[in-house]
Amino acid sequence: ENSVKHVTKLAKLDLIIANQVNDNERYRVDVSRSFVSDTVTVPSKEMYEYAIQASLGDDVYHEPNTAALEAHMARLFGKEAALFVPSGTMANQLAIRTHLKQPPYSILCDHRAHIYVCEAGGLAHHSGAQVIPVIPSNGRHLTLEDVQRFIVLDEDIHFCPTEVIELENTLNGSIFPQNELIRISEYARGRGITMHLDGARIWHAAVETGTPLDVLCEPFDSISACFSKGLGAPVGSCLIGSKGFIARARRFRKAFGGGMRQTGFLAAAAAYALNNNFPKLAAVHGLARKLERGLLDIDVEIVGSAETCMVFYDPSSIGASYAEVAERAGKLLRPLSLAGSRLVVHIQTTEQAIDDFLGVIRKLAEEKNAAGFVSSLAQRGNNSYKDMYAHMK
Numbered sequence: 001e002n003s004v005k006h007v008t009k010l011a012k013l014d015l016i017i018a019n020q021v022n023d024n025e026r027y028r029v030d031v032s033r034s035f036v037s038d039t040v041t042v043p044s045k046e047m048y049e050y051a052i053q054a055s056l057g058d059d060v061y062h063e064p065n066t067a068a069l070e071a072h073m074a075r076l077f078g079k080e081a082a083l084f085v086p087s088g089t090m091a092n093q094l095a096i097r098t099h100l101k102q103p104p105y106s107i108l109c110d111h112r113a114h115i116y117v118c119e120a121g122g123l124a125h126h127s128g129a130q131v132i133p134v135i136p137s138n139g140r141h142l143t144l145e146d147v148q149r150f151i152v153l154d155e156d157i158h159f160c161p162t163e164v165i166e167l168e169n170t171l172n173g174s175i176f177p178q179n180e181l182i183r184i185s186e187y188a189r190g191r192g193i194t195m196h197l198d199g200a201r202i203w204h205a206a207v208e209t210g211t212p213l214d215v216l217c218e219p220f221d222s223i224s225a226c227f228s229k230g231l232g233a234p235v236g237s238c239l240i241g242s243k244g245f246i247a248r249a250r251r252f253r254k255a256f257g258g259g260m261r262q263t264g265f266l267a268a269a270a271a272y273a274l275n276n277n278f279p280k281l282a283a284v285h286g287l288a289r290k291l292e293r294g295l296l297d298i299d300v301e302i303v304g305s306a307e308t309c310m311v312f313y314d315p316s317s318i319g320a321s322y323a324e325v326a327e328r329a330g331k332l333l334r335p336l337s338l339a340g341s342r343l344v345v346h347i348q349t350t351e352q353a354i355d356d357f358l359g360v361i362r363k364l365a366e367e368k369n370a371a372g373f374v375s376s377l378a379q380r381g382n383n384s385y386k387d388m389y390a391h392m393k
Contacts, residue, residue, distance in 0.1 A: 033353045034337035038201075038309060038346035041232040043269060050272045054264035059084070060254070065264040069271060073238045077223055078214025081246035083239045084267060085258050088114075088200045091224030091237040093122045094256065096129065096164060098249040099194045099222065105163040106130040108151055110142055113168055114198055126256070130160045141176050142167065144183040153191060168198040169216070172342075173288075173310030175205045178216065185219030195219060200226040200237070204308035207281040221245070230281060230309065231273035232347050235266050280347045284309050287354055288345040294358040298365050299375040303341065311343045318365040319373035328360050336360070 017023075027042065034040050043051075057063035066084050073082040085091050092115045096107060107123060109116055111133035115123060123129045134150050136142050152159045165188050169176040185195050197220040206213050217223050222241035227233035239249055253259060260266075288306035295302060295313050304312030315325050322340050329336035336357055343357075369375070 028348070029334070030337070032348050032350045033334060033356070035343040035345070035349070035353075035357065036337050036339040037344050038230050039228060040337075041228075041346050041348050043232070043234050046276070047233075047269055047272045051265040051268040054268035056262055056264055058261050059263040060259045060261065063263050063267070065271075066267040069267040070238065072271075073225065073240055076213050077217050077225070077240045079217075079223070079240045080243045081241065083246050083249055083253060084263060084270075085237050085239060085253060086235060086260065088198070088224055088226040088229065088237045089119045089122065090253070090256060090258050091226075091239040092119060092166075092196075092198055093126050094239055094249045094252050094258075095196050095222045095224060095241075096123060096166070097127045097252050098245060099164050099196065100127050100129060103128055104130070104160045106132050106152060106160040107164045107166055108132040108134060108147060108162050109166040110168060110171060111135050112171060113166060114200065115166055132162065140174060141171065141180065142184070143180055144187055147184055147187065151193075162193060164194045164196055166196045166198065167220075168200075169205050170201045170308050172304055172312070173201075173204075173306070173308045174304070175208060175307055178209075178211065181219045194221050196221065197223045199223045200229045201308070203230050203278055204281055204285070207278070208285055208308055227270040227273050230277075230284075230346065231270075232277045233266075233269045233273040236270050277347050281309070284345050284347055284349070287349055287351065288343075290351075291343060291345060291354050291357070294354070295361065298358070298362050300361060300365075306345075309345050311345075312341050313343065314341065315361065315364070318361070318375055319368035319371075320361075320364045324364065325360060328364060329357065332356060332360070 031040050031042055055064040059066050070082040070084055074080055083094075085094065096115070107129050109131065113133070116131050116133050123131055132150050132152070134142060134146050137146055147165060152162045165184065167176060167181065167184070169181070188195050197217060199217065202213065202216060202223070202225055205211070205216060222239065222245060224237055224239050226237045228235060228237070239246070241249070285306070285308055288309050288311055292302055292306040292311045295311070299318055301314040301317035302311065303314050304310065315322060326338045329338055334356070336353060365375070
């Protein structure tokens with residue numbers, strides 16, 4: 001008995017430290033002033049209160065609330081079935097592994113695609129697949145002509161046949177034009193090629209265009225949709241497709257280590273996000289446009305427009321560097337968190353954070369101007385940039 005007490009005593013750990021509640025509140029404030037990513041959002045007290053009422057089943061066997069979420073997602077996206085998984089990366093990797101049967105095979109995608117750039121080489125590791133990364137000829141999104149140029153269809157043994165076309169909506173905050181998705185899908189389906197959508201931020205496209213999710217996703221055989229990007233849930237994505245596809249993906253999920261147990265509270269948090277946070281995205285887009293307008297007014301070059309929740313900027317147009325901006329923003333009484341050229345606005349971003357960031361940029365521009373720097377935009381006429389924005393409203 002004494003040895004049992006000794007062993008269990010060694011295992012004790014108290015994570016709820018003194019003042020944890022106050023620390024959490026401070027962290028919520030920090031998140032409201034972070035432009036690093038929309039993944040930094042944290043559950044609200046109301047989300048937690050809703051989630052702890054969830055069912056307590058085991059998801060490897062049957063978890064009622066998780067099963068209900070999966071059925072709802074399938075209906076919402078116009079498909080037969082869905083599968084709850086821990087992350088968007090797992091959803092994408094499961095989709096590709098499930099679609100691919102017998103090598104050799106290749107996947108065609110945008111050269112900036114998350115599955116290619118940011119998923120730790122998972123396509124090679126899990127599926128042994130070759131990737132055909134394509135640079136859009138228009139600099140914005142792939143077109144049917146881009147796909148036709150690089151896809152491998154013939155039986156020449158020197159080349160790796162394309163089995164899946166993977167597209168992303170939104171990509172870097174930009175919405176993929178629906179008519180182009182349809183063109184690519186019709187071409188692919190006519191040749192027996194599968195279409196997969198990384199729809200981590202598909203919610204933004206739906207809100208900005210006013211298009212139902214099932215319509216946006218009709219061109220695809222499978223979709224991954226994330227609850228923790230944009231919607232503010234703590235964990236989780238859904239993989240969506242046909243019944244047979246999801247049944248096969250469920251087996252791979254287990255092999256990948258993604259079979260979870262009491263997931264009801266995670267499913268409930270996702271449901272809360274759908275009900276309460278999804279409608280907030282329109283306001284998020286409005287804040288992003290305010291951020292872009294403010295930067296243009298200070299003669300800062302915009303290199304990626306605020307179509308949804310992201311703005312890409314270049315402070316060298318006012319003589320500043322990203323390091324200078326980050327250092328100045330970090331020294332504010334209430335610091336701002338930044339990460340290079342990408343500014344991400346999310347459901348917990350405050351208008352004050354936008355104003356404070358623009359204040360930092362404005363002050364830097366004034367200092368650089370006083371030191372003799374002439375704005376590169378002013379040199380070539382910054383009105384062209386403001387006019388460009390006006391046409392995008």
